Amino acid sequence: MTVFSDLGILLSETQANLAATFSTNKILSPSVVLSRQRAQRGAARGVVANSGCANCCVGEQGLYDAAEMTELAAAHTGVSADDMLVCSTGMIGVELPMALLRQHVGNVSLSGDGGHDFARSIMTTDTRRKDLAVSIDLGGRKVVLGGAAKGVGMIHPNMATMLAFVATDAPVEQSFLQSALSRAVDDSFNMCSVDGDQSTNDTVLVFANGQAGGDEVVAGTPEAEAFEEALTFVCTSLAKEMVRDGEGAKKLIEVTVGEAGTMADARKAAREISTSSLVKAMVHGNDPNWGRIMMALGKSGADMDESKIDIFIDDIQIVHEGKAIPFHMDSVVSSMASSPDVRFRVSLNLGGESATAWGCDLTEEYVTFNSAYST
Numbered sequence: 001m002t003v004f005s006d007l008g009i010l011l012s013e014t015q016a017n018l019a020a021t022f023s024t025n026k027i028l029s030p031s032v033v034l035s036r037q038r039a040q041r042g043a044a045r046g047v048v049a050n051s052g053c054a055n056c057c058v059g060e061q062g063l064y065d066a067a068e069m070t071e072l073a074a075a076h077t078g079v080s081a082d083d084m085l086v087c088s089t090g091m092i093g094v095e096l097p098m099a100l101l102r103q104h105v106g107n108v109s110l111s112g113d114g115g116h117d118f119a120r121s122i123m124t125t126d127t128r129r130k131d132l133a134v135s136i137d138l139g140g141r142k143v144v145l146g147g148a149a150k151g152v153g154m155i156h157p158n159m160a161t162m163l164a165f166v167a168t169d170a171p172v173e174q175s176f177l178q179s180a181l182s183r184a185v186d187d188s189f190n191m192c193s194v195d196g197d198q199s200t201n202d203t204v205l206v207f208a209n210g211q212a213g214g215d216e217v218v219a220g221t222p223e224a225e226a227f228e229e230a231l232t233f234v235c236t237s238l239a240k241e242m243v244r245d246g247e248g249a250k251k252l253i254e255v256t257v258g259e260a261g262t263m264a265d266a267r268k269a270a271r272e273i274s275t276s277s278l279v280k281a282m283v284h285g286n287d288p289n290w291g292r293i294m295m296a297l298g299k300s301g302a303d304m305d306e307s308k309i310d311i312f313i314d315d316i317q318i319v320h321e322g323k324a325i326p327f328h329m330d331s332v333v334s335s336m337a338s339s340p341d342v343r344f345r346v347s348l349n350l351g352g353e354s355a356t357a358w359g360c361d362l363t364e365e366y367v368t369f370n371s372a373y374s375t
Contacts, residue, residue: 006050006051006052006121006122007048007049007050007051007101007104007105007108007121008048008049008050008108008117008118008121008122009046009047009048009049009073009076009077009108009118010046010047010049010118010148010165010167010207011045011046011077011079011110012044012045012046012167012207012209013209013211014045014209014210014211015043015044015045015083015209016043016044016045016167016207016208016209016210017042017043017172017173017174017177017207017208017209017210018039018041018042018043018044018174018177018205018206018207018208019042019174019177019178019180019181019182019205019206019208020035020036020039020085020178020181020203020204020205020206021181021182021185021202021203021204022035022036022039022202022203022204023200023201023202023203025200025202027056027057027200028056028200028201029054029055029056029062029066029088029200029201030055030056030058030062030063030065030066031054031055031056031062031066031069031086031087031088031201032087032200032201032202032203033063033066034063034066034067034070034085034086035047035066035085035086035087035203035205038082038084038085039085039205042174042175042178043083043174044083044084044085044207045077045079045080045083045084046073046077046079046083046084046085046207047084047085047086047087047165047205048069048070048072048073048084048085048086048087048105049086049087049088049089049121049122049163049165050069050087050088050089050090050096050101050122051088051089051090051121051122051123051124051150052089052090052091052124053088053089053090053091053094053095053096053097054088054089054090054091054092054093054094054200054201055088055094055095055096055201056088056092056093056200056201057092057093057200058093058094058095061095062095062096065095065096065098066086066088066096067081068098069086069096069101070082070084070085070086072101072102072105073086073105073108076105076106076108077110085205087122087163087201087203087205088201089122089124089150089151089162089163089201090124092200115131115133115146115148116129116131118131118148118165119131119148119149119150122148122150122163123150124150124151125247125369126150126151126245127245128245129148130148130149130150130238130241130242130245131146131147131148131149131238132146132147132234132237132238133145133146133147134230134233134234136226136227136230137226138170138212138214138217138223138226138227139214139215139222139223140214141212141213141214142212143168143169143170143212143227144168144169144212145166145167145168145170145230145231145234146166146167146168146234147164147165147166147167147234147235147237147238148164148165148238149162149163149164149165149238149239149241149242150162150163150164150242151163151164151242162201162202162203162242163201163202163203163204164189164203164204164205164235164238165204165205165206165207166204166205166206166207166231166234166235167206167207167208167209168206168207168208168209169208169209169210169211169212170208170210170212170217170227171208171210171212171213171214171215171216171217172208172210172216172217172227173216173217173218173219175219176217176218176219176224177206177208179219180224180227180228180231181204181206181231183228183232184228184231184232184235184236185204185235186267187232187235187236188232188235188236188238188239189204189235189238189239191239191267191270191271191274191355191356191357191358192239192240192242192243192274192357192358192359193243193271193274193275193357193358193359204235206231239358240252240358243358243359243360244340244360246360246366247365247366247369247370248363248364248365248366248367248368248369249360249361249363249366250284250340250360250361250363251283251284251339251340251341251342251360251361252340252341252342252358252359252360253274253279253280253283253341253342253344253358253359253360253361254341254342254343254344254356254357254358255270255271255273255274255343255344255345255346255356255357255358255359256270256343256344256345256346256354256355256356257269257270257273257297257302257346257348257354257355257356258345258346258347258348258353258354259347259348259349259350259351259352259353259354260302260303260348260350260351260353260354260355261303261348261350261351261353262303262351262353263353263355265300265302265303265304265348265353266302266348266353266354266355267355267357268300268301268302269297269300269302269304269346269348269355270346270355270356270357271300271357272296272297272299272300272301272302273293273296273297273300273344273346273357274357274358274359275357275359276292276295276296277362278292278295278296279292279293279296279344279359280359280360280361280362281361281362283336283342283361283362284361284362284363286333286336286337287333287336288313288318288329288332288333288336290311290313290318290319290324293311293344293346294309294311294319297309297346302348303348303350304348304350305348305349305350306322307321307322308321308322308348308349308350309321309322309346309347309348309349310346310347310349311344311345311346311347312343312344312345312346312347313332313335313336313342313343313344314332314335314336314339314342314343315343315345316331316332316335318332342361
């Protein structure tokens with residue numbers, strides 16, 4: 001992994017199987033367009049990523065610049081440009097500073113332990129880097145999965161989130177890798193939101209180069225189950241860190257909707273609560289105004305019976321069978337105020353499906369910051 005200031009390169013020593021998900025926004029950065037085209041091959045050597053400029057809404061020049069970015073990175077690392085993907089993040093409507101990139105890409109230093117520097121290079125309004133690595137036993141061999149991500153604003157993904165990268169030395173069959181990533185993204189990045197706005201540049205990439213050796217991990221095996229569990233853990237950890245570091249955020253909101261009739265209902269109900277501006281504001285003020293949770297739940301479109309709904313705030317039950325029950329207000333307020341995490345649990349009592357979503361509180365700092373983002 002390599003870095004130069006606001007430019008980073010993630011490079012595999014050998015050709016790696018690739019899985020990818022991208023933003024479903026109708027307005028896409030040319031960096032996303034180019035990477036999505038190249039990702040269809042299911043293999044790559046790496047990705048070059050820049051922060052500070054989204055390379056979006058700049059016309060055809062954006063696609064030329066994205067391609068040149070990969071050519072510059074490829075020339076520096078000694079690989080084919082077709083084997084490099086590109087990711088950009090930052091201000092929309094600004095062209096990539098190609099003169100600076102041409103001048104400085106050669107200064108990117110190659111390092112086998114540059115993961116922290118790579119995570120730092122892709123930060124924009126993030127206040128801290130977001131990265132982690134886990135090792136697991138896979139059929140008697142130790143493999144490692146390392147991940148890095150950025151994003152604290154314009155986060156309400158669908159198919160991906162801002163920018164996230166995972167690299168592993170496990171030998172993983174490509175079609176299973178793609179399926180595992182899609183499921184992991186559904187349970188992690190697609191269940192987090194900072195402000196309800198989906199980025200034009202959302203990208204998640206997973207590289208598996210097989211350097212750990214051994215048989216390829218294929219679907220339907222114990223090794224596949226263990227790998228997917230680790231991948232989901234990495235994605236979930238990164239997603240939560242992005243929400244926790246949301247622009248101006250003080251608190252992480254975790255919403256679990258259980259006993260739903262279907263998984264789809266559980267997911268959309270949890271997401272609706274976690275993204276409600278009124279719920280986010282009440283968390284900021286440590287106000288256990290449970291009616292807002294009920295309101296958000298009701299407008300989610302999930303199937304429900306009001307007379308069966310139970311609601312808990314930090315494990316303190318405040319609603320039973322759709323009606324308020326006696327609870328100690330000061331205890332709930334104290335619980336919400338004393339922890340950086342606030343947990344809502346809603347039981348629909350209609351079935352056996354459950355889903356968890358993550359959001360953050362809505363603060364004065366968020367409004368102030370985003371009211372003058374470009375000035």
